[in-house]
Amino acid sequence: MKRQLPFLLVFIFGAFMTIQYYIPHESSEFVYTFLLDWTMIIGIFALALGIWSLYQVSVEKIKHKKENWVYSYVTLFGLFIMVVLGFTFKVGDSWGLYSVFVIALMAFLYCLINASIAKSKGLWFGLSGVALVVLLGIAYFDDSWGVAFMTSEGLRNTMFTNFADFVMTPILATMFALLAFFIASAAYRAFRARNVLASLLLVSAIIVMLRFNPYMPFGLPELIAELSNWLMNVPNLAAQRAIVIGIGLGIVATSLKVILGIERGYMGKG
Amino acid sequence: MKVKLLFAVILLLLLSSLSFAQDDSAEIDTSAVVEELVLPAPPGNLSGVDKPNDHGHSIDLSWELSPDDGGGLNTVLQYDIYHWVPNLMLELNLVRDSISVIQKIIRKTTNGIIEGSQADSMKKVFEKLSRSELFDVRNSLTEYVKKGNKGLAEACKSYPEGGAWLFLDKKPSGTSTFDHIGSKEFKSSGFVPDFANLYYRVDAVTADGAKASSNILGPIQSSGQWYNTFRTPVVFSVLLFTLLTVFFVQKARKGADLYVRPLGGIEAVDDAIGRATEMGRPILYVLGLGSAADIATIASFTILGRVAKKVAEYQTELLVPTYDPIVMTVAQEVVKSAYLDAGRPDAYKEDTVHFVTQSQFAYVAAVNGIMLRELPATNIYMGKFFAESLILAETGALAGSIQISGTDEIAQIPFFIVACDYTLIGEELYAASAYLGKEPVLLGSLKAQDYAKAAIIVLAVIGVILAQFDFGTEFVNLFEVVN
Amino acid sequence: MTEHKNIFDKMMTLDRRWVFLFLIIVCVATYVVDFEIPINTEPEVESIFNFLDSLPENDIVLIAIDYDPNNLAELHPMTYAVVEHLWRKKVKIIFTSLSQLGPAMADQAIRDISDSLKVDKTYNYNGVEHNFKGREIVNGVDYTFLGFKPYYALIILGMGQDFRLNFPSDYYGTPLDDLPMMQGVINYDQVACVVDLSGGNITDAWISYGQGRFNFPLMLGLTGVMVSQYYPFLGSGQVSGIMGGLLGAAQYEELADNPGRAKDGMRVQLYAHYVIILFIILGNIGYFMTRRNRLKGGN
16 A cells, blocks of 8 residues: 555546646646645755755764865855845844844854764753853844844845855856866867767867857858858757657656556656 | 724725725726717727637637728727726725735835825725734635625626726727736636626727727626647647557567667666776766656656665665755655665665755755765766756766766757766656666557657658648648647 | 877877866956957847837837846846947837846846946947937836746736736836836837847747737847757747847947947957867867877887
């Protein structure tokens, strides 16, 4: 029964989703959105599991002092402090004791992490308790900032936006920019005229790249532009379409196998 | 008790302002006032049908252009479309407006409320309430609207008494159709009840504001359909393909010999695991950025199961950093049962499969870090990949790992081919599970795919030939699917 | 081992870190040193420029800022070039943003371009000198920014009926009916054309749901990697013009005689391309020479 029930559920919902596509009626839409809502709800609960997994892996790293374990603190501090920053906002003209609050929060996290790995748990728990009292004390008595759970005010918190704009965005942009270097090195290794086909690839690559070259003798730019357009629109597009058709059929076939319970690899029954 | 009293007072206030609103609203028909102007010829023959293949709540209107459209002295500038609504609807709309004002106060935004407007005066009343009272009033008003909407169909029967013509939309001259797409949400002021008598009218309007009305269309009713005829070609192809699959699966069950060409990438997996064991280094398995609903990810789970089983047998370390928490949960289950199947449940560690982040490039940074610190002997990338594919694969190559990849994202395939030792292209990724299991039932579906592909090739050739004889469009229309 | 390697072996098996180093030196050098490179314009960009340039004062253009900070480098220059050109010509603009982080991009662009519009400027294109007086750009008069809404396909369809359906008020919270330029502007019918600047799937929706249904002239600004996918639409007439990547933006700047970020970036991009081509050639020379030597040795 424990093994059959999941397959039964997959069959019922899979079959419903297939049929639903052809039924525009309101009741079919209702069930559809209801199921989509549930997917979202399950996703949010799974996110909690994910964060727990990240926490465990990081704490484990700190515990065993694995290579670069200090960065695990950065991960955990980043994770929890950004959440708190996103929920708090300035009420008056100054931030009051907010910075003390953030430091107490970090201390609290630090003590809590150590409490879960150290041998003398009592000491760390005691320290984290002290930090918690300071935290709550500031939160209760300091009126210069507030907590917003249901409104978006916290997202306009300058500390939150500054971290997002001046730390996260540049880092992500840098990661993306690495692509340029990797494309250069990959192109250097890949485009070798090893045989006829590879030579064709090399020549077409150079034609497409030269299209952007402004220093070309008279008459050549039009020829290169036309050639590269042809390469893009005819051989390239034809091959892409063939792959897309294959993928489309593959998706239908695999979905069918999943719905009919033939393909069970995703449940660890491969 | 207090809240109920408050609710009653608010409702009374609202309803009493209804008459005021009717006089005040510019949207209510005022055609009677402009009698002295020279009238244009009215648009003729207004007709309408329930919008086909939809969820209801919509009517498609069409009319004949006014003879003064595009010529004559009183050139028609635009067409105003009106529909008749019972007083109940106007009343409910007021209540809806107040719900949206309350909603805004709860969310602490007052965007869109103009000073001195009706919404502004509502805001002034509601602002005095406490938070819990606001919630209660909102719920009671919502309940009121819900009940009121049930009576709409009944109220529509009273036409033409007890209602008013309400301005719906305007269309520029030269237009002779309008789709009145109403909302199905009873909370929305654009709500149109199904199976209720609806009435429409179209006015031709000139530059000086003179209006001439068409005939009145109605009663007409909207309703939802149970089958979308626009999607019939899809039904046929899905049925055909399902039949093909079932046929070949049955045939395979009876023992027919089905050949599958070898997939280099999959054959290499076993060698790669052996190599990792010899070197005493881990194996990195990346499931990509897809969700658990993506077919590429589902196919990847099957391959992961196979890899995990081998890893358990050889007692090598496996690392699976994940991008999506649901994918993580499923992958944990897959790896756990693989270890169980291999007879080594004790060797399974909880953090083999772990979550990293749901930010694309932060995930890349984390995985690249693992590659450079742990120096895995083998990196396997199977699933959905986007701009990060080359950054992952090049870093892996830099770390000296053997790399096997597979994705159905066309734009990323070239990157993988360049930087990896083996690449599964598109559908090969899906075929991998059938290939791994060598089970006849799984192979059957591959055969069905081949026949479907053959059919597509034949149809494409027919299309090319017909296009030479100018029948191309008719042929293409056979396969048209309207969304 | 290494002493046996001759120059050609080395050319063939160069450590990729040399490629990285060389590339970064070239990128930084071409960025720091200010010089101009010629830009050849192409018909697909020219058609966009000519169409927009032919619009009379007070016409309305819808510009969809459908990109996130990831694609900022390639698409932001297009926004700057197109918007400045239109505002100089006193054409009004409706901005929308159907990608999640797009509103921040649009907001930034609007602020920056409004500033640069304050000074007088002379442009010299199509062989004629165009003098523009500096002026203040006013929200609601020169432009309307509708903001972001999720489910782009539905929004594109909805705007075909009425902009107010999905955007009863603009990004700043003002109801559309209170904005002077939106008086009488109902849907795409009142818009001269749509320019979609996008780094993702939203373009498909603009083509099939927007242009396909409501038949307005659609012009695209895309990232370099996407361009090849959309050329077929140019042939079929569904799209009236395409700006591809930084090059497309640079071409627009060239046509409008308004050199800016794209032309600056093109310097870097062009020479980075040369570096890549150079390394490919080096690798191939190394490969051929090594093979020839090996064949000789074998004989």
